[in-house]
Amino acid sequence: MASSSYASEYPPGVQFDPEFKKFFEDFYAVSDTPDIHDEYVKNFTDGATLVMASKKAVGKEEILQMRKGLWERVSVRKHYPLKIFPAGNNSDEVMLYGTVDYGLKAGGEAGLDWAARAHLVKEDGRVKMDYYQVYLDTGAQQQKK
Incomplete structure (x- = not known):
């Protein structure tokens, strides 16, 4: 996938x-x-916190287990990070808004809106997150046939 398909406003x-x-x-x-999964985890610092709806993971091992769980019932997933709002000029903290579509292993497709808060750091010559919280709008979830 070309990274440009994930460009945000x-x-x-x-x-x-x-x-x-x-x-x-x-x-x-x-x-x-x-x-x-290991590539996903490399985007977080060793002691990072990841909150996904009501689930919380602290540290790379817990984040790895959460990541694996996110793929248990999903066969395909596509994020659309539509807008990213830095908390001021040259900030390392942002709010994000987007949508996600996914195909279910049991059949069918679904999608929902999400928002997130992230704190970024530069560590070991690369950008990582030490905090990432995702808010899922399950009330707006749409089941597709």
């Missing part, structure tokens, strides 16, 4: 590190690729 006039922009494009491409 940013507020006009807000300066945001180009490495952070590239990080999110790459992160969602990895998120949507099954069976590369």
